Amino acid sequence: MMTNTNLIKRTVETIRRFKDETQGNIAIIFALMTIPLFLLMGFAIDLQQVNTAKNRVQFILDSAVIAGAREMQEGKNDTEIKTYIENYFKSAMKAQGKGTDCAEPVATIASESQDLSVKVRCAQPTSIMQMTGTKELNFSVTSASTYGIGKVDIAFVFDVSGSMGGSKMSALKSAADTAINVLVPADDDGTTGEVRIGMASYSSMVDAGDDYFFKATGQLPIRTYTFSYDETYESGGDWEEVCQWKKKRGKWKWTCEDEWVPEYGTRTVTETKTINNTCVKERVGDEQFTDEDPGPFQWIEAAEAYGSINWRGNVSWYTESCNPIGPLPMTSNRDKLFDYIDGLNASGGTAGHLGIAWGWYLIAPDWDVVWPAGSDPYPYDEPDSAKAMIIMTDGEFNQEYDTSNGDSFDQAEKMCDAIKEQGIKVYTVAFQAPASGQAILNYCASGDDFAFTPESSEELTEAYTKIAQSISDLRIRY
Structure with missing residues (x-):
């Protein structure tokens, strides 16, 4: 029994040492x-x-x-x-x-x-x-x-409504000149690729210009409008004996005399008004918000003349008008670009949707039937090419003619949606514009980085410079 106890003690001690x-x-x-x-x-x-x-x-x-x-x-x-x-x-x-x-x-x-x-x-x-x-x-x-994109079609769209007068117009001209210097450098020998710039201006309408009005509207710049109205006229009559009291030499006498008694009728009168006018409005119909080339059933609507009867009973004529600054088809000629900018002036209302449409037409491939050789836009799928628009305003879009698709704001939204679907980069400049003007341009811009809201002439120049540099960067791939 003792032996077993010692054995157990030795075993426990061994286990304890192993654990330690x-x-x-x-x-x-x-x-x-x-x-x-x-x-x-x-x-x-x-x-x-x-x-x-x-x-x-x-x-x-x-x-x-x-x-x-x-x-x-x-x-x-x-x-x-x-x-x-x-x-x-x-x-x-x-x-x-x-x-x-x-x-x-x-x-x-x-x-x-x-x-x-x-x-x-x-x-x-x-x-x-x-x-x-x-x-x-x-x-x-x-x-x-590397120059991954060698060809760039660019459309400048300028607001030339009445509110752009004075210092605003001077600031716009300076800023636009700066952008041209960035996009088309003075010493560019053509080896850096082709940059072509077109320009369109808008006010109450857009002036299509003498060279392009007929191709866009199917009408001649000099045209005649008619106004018809009914008038009452003396159609005849007869001599009849008319008796009445008349005072002669201080005495009243019953007098009978033959007098002419007229008869009256109604007739339609047509008057004409001949105008020389190249202002245009919206395109109506199925192609209103597309870049299809103009033609039968899809012409651009021309400005019109309307007759009415004034308070004096005479005919008065009202002729729709616009700021007469026609478009400049795409060119790389710096002198032509600077001359166009220098010729900008301010008058009229703000039909912004029309300016956006014509900016698109300047770079739309199907409009090659309108623009002269060398200004015909590249196809959307042209290899190594890009397209951009710069839309500018200082106010709210407040004038339209065809209201079946909403006001100028509504129509601008639809136009911008169609433009961006074609892959065109849209830059916007809301220069001292109210909230509604900023809202529509923010909607049209291709993104937050594409929308600018300058409040001073310095900021306007900075905005156009950044846009020009951004467009130049479209041609650089790294």
């Missing part, structure tokens, strides 16, 4: 594993910092490449472009101040294809990895651009 030794071993193993786990976590943190730095450098380099491509558009030589990219990149990296150390970017320019490639090598300091002797991690970033 096992716990010690686990502690040692855990301690040994903590170090590599800590290093792995540190490596992950450092790699994440490098990835963040690389994304930041990539964004800055992409921006530098786009800026360099713009310099190329303006005709700068290779040395000037490379210097500009280097300075742009260095300034941007210094401004972000994140401790990433980069060498000077190396730019490669292919003059014939207008391709631009830039590469830069950078080093990002480490934190935890320094414990292993790795003080920094190196990475490189590359960005490139």
